[in-house]
Every structure is written in structure tokens, then in C-alpha cells.
Amino acid sequence: MTAILEASGLNKTFGAVTAAKDINIAVARDEIVGIIGANGAGKTTFVNMVTGWLTPTSGAIRFDGRDITGLAPRRITRLGICRSFQVAQVFMTATVFDNLMIALGIADSHGLAVLKPLRLAEREARADAILRRYRIHEYRDQVASTLPQGIRKLLDIAMAMVAEPKILLLDEPTSGISVEEKFGLMDIVMSALKEDGVTVLFVEHDMEIVERYVGRVLAFYQGEIICDAPPAQALIDPKVIEFVIGDEPQGQAMRERAGLAPAGEGSDA
Template sequence: MLKIEHLNKSFGGVVATSDVSIHFKTESLSAVIGPNGAGKTTFFNLISGALRPDSGRILLDGEDIVGLPSSEIVHKGIGRAFQVAKLFKTLTVEESLRGALMSPLGKSSQMHGRFPLAQTRDRAYEVMEQLGLHTKADVISGNLSHGDQKLLDMALALVLKPKVLLLDEPVAGMGPEEREQMIQTVYALWKKGGLTVVLIEHDMEIVFRISQHIHVLSYGKVLAEGNAEQIRNNPAVIEAYLGKPAEVHA
């Protein structure tokens, strides 16, 4: 499905990603974790085309997508939701989703028409129902709660039917109730099938609870990989997060 091979990216003298190779299997639910500055967001930026790697390959179904514009990468099947939701703040929830659908068709001008394209309207409502946003179809996006804005950001990625969904800290800034709703939504989307989900998350309880596979980055390199139990008990991971035993004791 999605294979990352020997990916490298530096900014001046700062190495953000160093020889990273990860294979995300079809319809898997994986997490990418690591201390602050580990290179996690840069990793997502490279996959989604926001940044171009210095070297290495990013293979989606065997096709190298390095160098393609972000819009083309979306068309190929990679969707992304951001840590800070990127929304059309003056549009309603439904208008936002219809706009996302119509833009690749070159028909954005019809979005406010009296008779919107039936297929875009139907798909918008399908995704709103999936994410529990159907009762807020007419709410202006900028007036949504923080949690609902994050859900809408995810909906904007889902509406184009991606093969791979990248989620950058999906529960960031949420209260306990919103966090639980979001994580149940993410798990339900994956459980339904047909979608490979990769999330960046700092909340280890959530990561260990839902992830099939966990990949740990540290200083831009892959430090460890495994299931929740393997990562939880990995001495190198414990050291990366907490420091050496002597430092923790001090």
C-alpha cells in the first residue's frame, strides 16, 4: 500500500528525516510517535507533497509519488487532516464538503447554484453521517466547536475517498468527551474497512489502545517499530521519552 524507502530531508544543517523506511500495510491502523522535534510532522509533509524529500521514495500502490503536486497526490488517494483544522470558515459544513468535491471537477462555480450536482450532495451527506455532522450541515464552519472543526477537517479529507488517511494529532486541544468521540470515530472508520489510517499522536493511552502497529521516530530516524506491548517495554523508547535511568532518577 504505502511504502516509505530511505527518506531524507534536511533544512540547512538540521536533519529532519534521516533514512526513514516504513511500510504501512493495506487497511492497517498505524501510529507514528516520538518526542517533540522527532520529525513526525515533516514526515507527513513529505508524504502529502507539502515538502519534497532530498532523497528517497514514497510508493503508493507501487507508484513513486515524490515530486507530484499535493493536489495530484490527493487525487492518487492520500488524504490528510491537520493538527490545526484547515477549513473554509465562511462556508457551511455542507458547502465546504461540496466545494471539496467540485473543485477537482472544475465546477466550483456551481457550488452555490440552485441545483448542486447530485453526486456531490449525496457524497457530502454520506460523509457527514459517518462523522456525526449531518445535524450541523447548515452551520457555518467557523462557528463549530473545536471538536467539530476537527471532524470537519477529517471529513474534507474523507470526502474524496482516499486510500490512505493521515491524521495529525486528531485529539489535540480536546476535552475528555470530545477526545473519546474522536477516537471512537477514527476506530470505526478504520474498522469499516477499505481505509489505511496513519496517525501522529502524543496521547500514548490512545496510541496503545487502537493502533495495530507503532513506529517511533527520534531525531528524524526510526528508533523502534512494533505493537503496543513491544513499544511500551522497549528500553530505547523509554529512554527517548524519559531520558536515561540516571537522569530520570535525578
Template sequence: MTASANQSSQVILRTNGVSKSFGKFKALSNVSAEFNRGAITSIIGPNGAGKSTYFNVLSGAFAPSAGRVEFEGRDVTNVPQHQFAHMGIAKSFQITNVFPLLTTRENVRVGLQAFVSRFDMWRPRAKLPGLVEKADELLALVGLWDRRERLAKELAHGEQRALEIGMALAANPRLLLLDEPTAGMSPEETRVMMDLIVKLAKERTVILVEHKMKLVMGISDRILVLHHGELLAQGTPAEVRQNDQVKRVYLGQREH
């Protein structure tokens, strides 16, 4: 294998010159970046930097106005969002999205059933053997096995976020996209989520949008910094921390 081919195989996701406009407003401008397989990459930036827009482009929710998105070497720029899970990409949103009146186990089982039986999500459980066992495996992975019989609405906020990640894992993704996974969490919940993300990254690639600098610097292999819709800097946490432009426009004295 050539050096260039080996380097390419290490890249799971790539954007080339991605831009996104909403009317006359340009939310993203010519963003090119590579995301390495098996790494935790965080996307950071001030409010209005374009983080959420970029996340939505990466996850297929928005088609870019210009540019190209590639997943494992395949052009997925215009692939419908509902096909992403079947390609190996799963996501968890900033706003928790669970079924509050179902138990924790049932929430994950629905996710599994939707993936296994794409066009018949509510097919009787008996016709899809092994779903309860698999659901329990995923609940154990995200630390919720002992809450498996609890209604989702009875879970603490941090537990609901972990449940949503468990539902995303139902598709057995190679790439997991997390949008502000610690939003609204207490310091203790944040630490639990940070440990979970690190554990999940041992078997899959993780890309997250996050604003808590201490968490980002503590768990990321690589960081992308957006500013006014443009890629301001990228590198390891140490490189980003020492970048003069980043310190001037974003980090400064705000890190805590």
C-alpha cells in the same frame, strides 16, 4: 501469488532511506518503513523527533532530500502534492482548515466539488448532481449530520476537526493521513475522535501523528517511534511499550 508478492500487496505506503534536510539541519535521516493496508499506524516521538517532517514527506508537502516514497508500488517521491488526492491519498492537518462562513454541509460540498471538478471548483451546484446527498452521507459518517446547517465557525473545536476529516473523505481516499487529530481537544472530544478514527479505518488505511499515548496505544495496529530524525523502533503497541530504548527516551513515566 508468491509469498513476497502477497507481502508486497499488503503494503500501501513505503519509504526507503528517506532523509530531509533544511540547510545544515537534518530533520530526517535514512527512515525506512512500511505501512500495511487496512491498518492504523501511529507515528510518535518526542518534540523535535521529526514526526511533522516525516508526515509532510508522506503527504507530498515536502520532497525528501534523499530516499524514495512509494504508494501502492508506484514511486511518488516527486509527484506534486495536488495530485495526491487523485491517487487516493487525503490528509487532515494539525491546524483546522475549514471555511468558517460556510455551513457544515457547504464545506463538504466544496470538497466534493473540488474533487469532481478539479479545475472549476466553483461550477454551479446544479451542474454537479448528487453532491448534497453525498455531502450528507459524509457528514453522517463523521457524526455531523445534525449540524449540517450550522456555520462551521459555530461548531465546537472537536466538531471542526471532524468536519475537516469529512472534507478529506470527499476524495474517497484509500489512505487517510491525520496530523495530530486530537490537538486541543477535551478528553470527551478525544474519545469521540478516537471512535471516529477506528470507524474510518474499517474501510481505509489510516496513518496518524499523535502525542497522546493513551489514544495511540488504544487504537493503533502498529507504531513507529522517531527520535532525532531516525526510526528508533516499530511494532505493535505491546512491542513498543516494552522496548527499552523507547521507554528510556520517550515513554518513561510520561504515559497517562
């Protein structure tokens, strides 16, 4: 496997708290990886170290064969690792189209993956193409603050993609999205990212999303990876069920399926 992202012996401590403990992983190009774990398990710490927001206490991170440990976030973004946050980072008073134009302008001025500065007409054409790819073109002239949550999320991810990253890290892409909308949104996002050949790592608490969209699960517990396996295997792993899924909304169903609880034992509330 040619790894696009490798972490070796990664540790992070905050005083007495160990937020990452001896993390060793290699992610291949085009992989879709789901990062799961209860609150405080170390998911964000891991994402923050990969994106340069935190410097590991020890260990190394390699991206595309190059050591990126401790580089500044902007530098890492320029190399090709972008992220999108749980709360959409869009300009609320600007239209959808203008948000994309701003993101393209920033990418150009920072010399991100786009090789030469785009002329205005080219930039506009590119913004329209991205809006079509993420199926939000019909909202083109709508102000971001008036958008439904799911559309705002799509806009946010589309904006993260203007820099043409090789790796995209997403933080709970369906958080705050209705149950009816979540699969529709993920279908759009995942097919667009697949077309672009992007490697995706995303933090997710919704096990239905994990099961449906990821090829590999990294389960965190107390800063350690306790399971690294495809979802069919990871989601019936007793340790994952005990330390990760138990408290999640679909916990009871998952326990029953793994034979760890009798059917209809009760709700998870």
C-alpha cells in the same frame, strides 16, 4: 504483505540538521499506524515527504507500487493520499453542509477519485451521507465558526475523505479536544475510516490514543525510527520511554508500567 506505502533509504537534511535519517518502512493496506516522537523528532518531515510537501534529499517513496518521490502535493492527493492538519482547515463562515459541498466541488473539479462530475442533487446526497457517517448531520446547517472543537475536527476529516483517499495522514486528531470527548471522536473517525478500508497514519502525542487505536507504532527520534512495533511492545520499549514518552502527559504511568520507575514517583510536570 502487500505494501500500499513504502519508504526506502529516506533522508532529509536542512543545512546541518538531519530531519530524516535512513527511513525504511512498508505499510500494508488497512494498517493503522501511530507516528510518535518528541518535538523536532522528524514526524512532520516524514509526513511532508509522503504528501509531497517536501522532497527527500535522498531515498524513495512508493505508493501502490508506483514511485511518488518528489511529485507535487496535488498530484499525490489525486493518486490517493490525503491529509488533515492539526488545526481544522474548514471554511469558518460557511455551514457544515456548504463546507462539504465545497470540498466535493473541489474534488470533482480536480478529477479526484470520484470518476465523473456529480450532478448537484447527487453531490448534495453524497454530502448528507458523509455527514451522517461522521455523525455530524445534526450540525448540518450550523456555521463552522460556531461548532464545538470536536465537531469541527470531524468536519475537517470528513472533508479530507471526500476525495476517497486510500491513505489518510492525520496530524494529532485529538489535539485541542477535551479528555471527555477524545475517545468518542476517535471511535467515530476510526470506525468510519475502517468501513472505507482506508490506511491511516497519524501523528499523536497522546499515548492513550496510541494504545487504543493503532496497530503499529513508528517512534521517531532525531530523524530516525527507533522502534517499529505494535503498541503493547513499543510503549514499554526503554528507548521509546526515554526519548519519546518521558515528556508526554502519561509518561510517568508508562515508565511505571515498564518497570522503569517506582509507582507514585511524582508528577511529570
